[in-house]
Every structure is written in structure tokens, then in C-alpha cells.
Amino acid sequence: MSGRGExxxxxxxxxxxxxxxxxxxxxxxxNAKFDSAHRTSHRTSHRTSHSTGTVGLTNARTxxxxxxxxxxxxxxxxxxxxxxxIGAIFAGWTRRISSVVTVLGWSILFLVPAAFVLGYGLxxxxxxxxxxxxxxxxxVATIYLIGRIAFSIELSVTHSRVVVGERATGLITVTNPxxxxxxxxxxEVSVGRGLAEIAMPSLAHGASFQHEFLLPTSRRGVxxxxxxxxxxxxxxxxxxxxxxxxxxxQLFVHPRTIGIPSTSTGFVRDLxxxxxRDLSNSDVSFHALREYVPGDERRYIHWxxxxxxxxxxxxxxxETRRSHLVIALSLATANYATEEEFEMAVSVAGSLGVRAIRxxxxxxxxxxxxxxxxxxxxxxxxxxxxxxxxxxxxxxxAVIEHGESxxxxxxxxxxxxxxxxxxxxxxxxxxxxxxxxxxxAASTKFPPGVEVVAVVCDPETIPGLRRVAGLSVLxxxxxxxxxxxxxxxxxx
Numbered sequence: 163m164s165g166r167g168e169x170x171x172x173x174x175x176x177x178x179x180x181x182x183x184x185x186x187x188x189x190x191x192x193n194a195k196f197d198s199a200h201r202t203s204h205r206t207s208h209r210t211s212h213s214t215g216t217v218g219l220t221n222a223r224t225x226x227x228x229x230x231x232x233x234x235x236x237x238x239x240x241x242x243x244x245x246x247x248i249g250a251i252f253a254g255w256t257r258r259i260s261s262v263v264t265v266l267g268w269s270i271l272f273l274v275p276a277a278f279v280l281g282y283g284l285x286x287x288x289x290x291x292x293x294x295x296x297x298x299x300x301x302v303a304t305i306y307l308i309g310r311i312a313f314s315i316e317l318s319v320t321h322s323r324v325v326v327g328e329r330a331t332g333l334i335t336v337t338n339p340x341x342x343x344x345x346x347x348x349x350e351v352s353v354g355r356g357l358a359e360i361a362m363p364s365l366a367h368g369a370s371f372q373h374e375f376l377l378p379t380s381r382r383g384v385x386x387x388x389x390x391x392x393x394x395x396x397x398x399x400x401x402x403x404x405x406x407x408x409x410x411x412q413l414f415v416h417p418r419t420i421g422i423p424s425t426s427t428g429f430v431r432d433l434x435x436x437x438x439r440d441l442s443n444s445d446v447s448f449h450a451l452r453e454y455v456p457g458d459e460r461r462y463i464h465w466x467x468x469x470x471x472x473x474x475x476x477x478x479x480x481e482t483r484r485s486h487l488v489i490a491l492s493l494a495t496a497n498y499a500t501e502e503e504f505e506m507a508v509s510v511a512g513s514l515g516v517r518a519i520r521x522x523x524x525x526x527x528x529x530x531x532x533x534x535x536x537x538x539x540x541x542x543x544x545x546x547x548x549x550x551x552x553x554x555x556x557x558x559x560a561v562i563e564h565g566e567s568x569x570x571x572x573x574x575x576x577x578x579x580x581x582x583x584x585x586x587x588x589x590x591x592x593x594x595x596x597x598x599x600x601x602x603a604a605s606t607k608f609p610p611g612v613e614v615v616a617v618v619c620d621p622e623t624i625p626g627l628r629r630v631a632g633l634s635v636l637x638x639x640x641x642x643x644x645x646x647x648x649x650x651x652x653x654x
Contacts, residue, residue: 221567222535231538239536267303267400270296303396307403312340315407317351317390319377323414323553330377330413332358332387338365348393352410353377354385362392377413382505384561385413416556417508420641422517422648451475486524488588489514490544490578493530493568498593499620504564506619507591509641512559514589514617516552525549528578529562530569542569544577571596575604579612587613594620598630605633617644 226242227235263271274296281289314337324330334351338344349360353375360373377385388410395402451467454474467475491511498504511527518525531543548554569577571592579585588608590601596618605614615634625643628635636647 221533221537223537243536262307262403263401264399266398270299270400274300299396299398299400303398303400306394306396307401313337313344313392313407314339315349315390315392317388317408317411319387319411319413322412323416323557324379325416326379326382326418328379330379331374332377334360334373334375334390335370336362336365336372337370338367341367343367348395349373349390350393350404351375351388351390353387379413379415382415382417382508382560385415387411387413414557414560417505417512417559418641419509419513419516419556420645422513422645450478452478486582486584486586487514487518487526488578488582488585489518489525489527490571490574490588490590491527491529491562492571492574492590492592492596493532493562493564494570495564495566495568497571497596498564499595500593502621503593503619506621506638506641507593507617508559508562510617510619510638510644511589511591512556513641513644514591515547515549515555515559519549519552519555524584526578526582527555527558528574528582530574532565532569533567535567540567540569540573542573542577544569544574544581570600572600572604572607576607579607579609585609585612588615590614590616592616592618594618594622598635601635602631602633605631 222242223239227238274293277289277293277296280286281291281293316335318333318335320331320333321328332351332353334349336349343364343366346364347362349362351358351360356378358375360375362371362373365371377387379385388408389406390408391404391406393402393404451464452475454463454476458476462477464475464477489511491507498507511529515525515527527547527549528544529547531541531545533539533541547558571590575588575590578588585608588605590604592601596616601616601618605616608614613634614632615636618635618637620637621639623637623639625638625640625647626636627647628637636644638644638647
């Protein structure tokens, strides 16, 4: 009995062990599934926290179908995009054809066949005469399109970069290198969206003609000058032939900036590399003494304290960090009341960035990205401007424009804080429509210890400095107020 009972007990124990093992295996699998589901949920919530959907989004899609995202909405958007593409292609061909045949030319082309049909069909001799006269005009106009005049034309621009409001000119030089005289022509130069027309006189062999013209620099941007083209047209004006002679040239019209002395930003706590609360084994700011532990460098042993205490003592330092400035400019139309506010904000970003570049500081200048017209969700991203040199930064600032679908100041601050590490000072530049609540929310997106300064451009208010819950708010009415406000804030 005992012999049979022992194996039974062993078998029972084995079954219990296998049962417990299976239970533990199932529990482990369940825990693994829970952990996997938790991680997936965390990743999903992380993605959701960075994707706001159509909330606050204003683009072509939301204007057409609102927040709808179904198949019908997608079909409507696809049709709209298709017809826009067809319209763009048709407009391109229309521009090409209309650049040769004028409106009067198209009228004659339709009138001549109609006059022939009606004249011969109804027996009207007058209409037949009109048809033949129109045919002669078409033949003469076609002759004007044949041939090419050998000119030598050069286009030069006095400066490639100017500040808003500065004087800039272009110069056209036309030379006749042939052995015979050429009749005068009309010369056209594209200047941005405008057109400069120049009447060129008749030129003898080896003669040249120069004409200087002013360039519009009243608005920031990139101005394309050229190409230079000559226009040949028949006397009646049925056709016109344009010949291109030069390539287009660029003129960068930079935003206006103001000089800011380095000491003007001294009110920012760690702008000059002041020590942080982080302790380090090697730096320049002494903090305290502590006992030696294996791994410490012997050169930091404090021998006088070691002799007094009989224990090795080493120096402890406070870690210093080099200032890393972030200048975040909102391009959201909703943050600005007028165009003047936006231009002032661009000038503020440029002034702060140029000062930081001259001081050889680590600086990042970011602006809002814009959501594409037919995107379903808001694009949470910022565009980093080139801060390698002063010129490259101003070149990038010359081409930015505000938009309805651009990120607001809160989202710009959030993305900048996520993408840029080691931020010590953050300037948030916006217009008067950005509320104090939004500015406070934007400042909370940065890690603790980051000095956040909001620069609000508002020509309708009195300049000043306010401190709101760890946030410094500078309000300026003119660009010159930036320097005065920063200098005044040093004493606050």
C-alpha cells in the first residue's frame, strides 16, 4: 500500500506542479499582454497628444467640408483638387497662347471665317471684302513674328540685399553688335508682380543704350527682377512676339532690425552662463567639499581639508551651461490684429536673432509650419530658420508669411520645447490677439528653469514689462521700444 501510495502522491504532486506551472505561464502571458496593451495605449495617447485633429484648423478642406472625414467628404475634396489642377493647366496654356495672340487677334481669327461663310452664303460682297481684308492683316501680322534681332542685352542690380525702404535700382544695357542699324523696340522687365516698360531708340552699329529704373522695396520679401524681353508687334496689334534675353535676378528685401546691446538682455537669469542647480565633478563654479569616492579625479582633492579631517576631501562644483536661446515666431493670422503687427513681429525676431548670432550664442529661430489646404489633421511642426550667419537668417525671414492654418503661439512653443534640447531662454514673439492665458499656457510647455519672455507687438498700447506667473511679457508699440523695454527691465 505504501509502495503504491508514494507514486500516487508523487504523480499528484507532479500534476499540481504542472498546474501551478500552467497557471504561472498563463499569468505571465496575461501580464505580457497587459504590458503590451499598456505600451500601445501609451504610444497611442502620446500620438494623440501631438495630433489635435481639426480643432482650431482653418484650411481649404475645413472650409469646404468642415470636420467631416468620411468617404463622401474625401470624394468632394478629390473632385475639388481635380478641377483645380485642370484649371491651373488650362490657365497655363491660355497664358502661353495669349502672350502671342492678342484679344484683337483672336477676334479677327473668328471674324474672317465667319465673314467668308456669311458673305458667300448670303451673297454679301461687303462681308467678302471684310474677310479678305482680315486675311491680309493676318498675313502681315505673321510676317512680324518671323526673324530675330541680334541685340546684346544685360541686366544688373545695384544690390542683392536691401532693408525695407532702402533705395535699390536696376540697370539695363542694350548694345547693337551688328553692322547695320536696328529700329527701336519696346523692352519690358518684370519687377515682382509689376512690369517696367522701356522705349528703346534706334541703335546704329556698335551703339549702346542704358536705362536705370527704381525697384520697389517698400515691402519685405524676395523681389524677382527680369527676365528682360523685347516685344515685337504688328502695327494693328493682332500679335506680339516676346523674346527673352536675360535670366531673372533676385533682390532680398530684409525686414527692418534694430541693434540690441548684449547687456540689454541681462535680466534673463542664465543668459550669461550663470550656474545651475545641477552638481558636477568638474566645472568652474565651486560649490562645496565632500568626501572622496572611488572614481573621483585626484586633481580635485582639497589637501588642506584632507589634512585637517584625516579623510580625503574633493571639491564639488555647480554645473554651468552655455545659454541656448530659442526665438519662436508665430505665423498664425489669429495672433495678429493687423499687417503692421506681423511685420513688427518679424523685425523683433530678426533683431533678437541677429544679436544672438553676433554674440556667438547658441540660438534657434523657429516659425510655425502651415497645414496643407486639404489635410485632414493639423500639422504640428515648426520650421527652423538658418542661423549660421546674419544674412542667411534675414534671407529666411524675408520670405515668411502668416497664414490661417499656421500654428498658434501655444503649439509653436510646445513643438519647439519637444524638438530643441538644452533650452535656457525662450522668446515667444506674437501679436496683440494672443491672450495672456495663451501666453501662460505656452510658457508651461518648456521645462522648469527655462526663462520665457513673450514679446507682444501692439501699436495701440503703451509699452511695458509685466511678470505673470514666471512669464515675462514685453509689450512694444514700435520696434525701438524693444531696446528700451529690455534695457529698462534690467533694473526691474
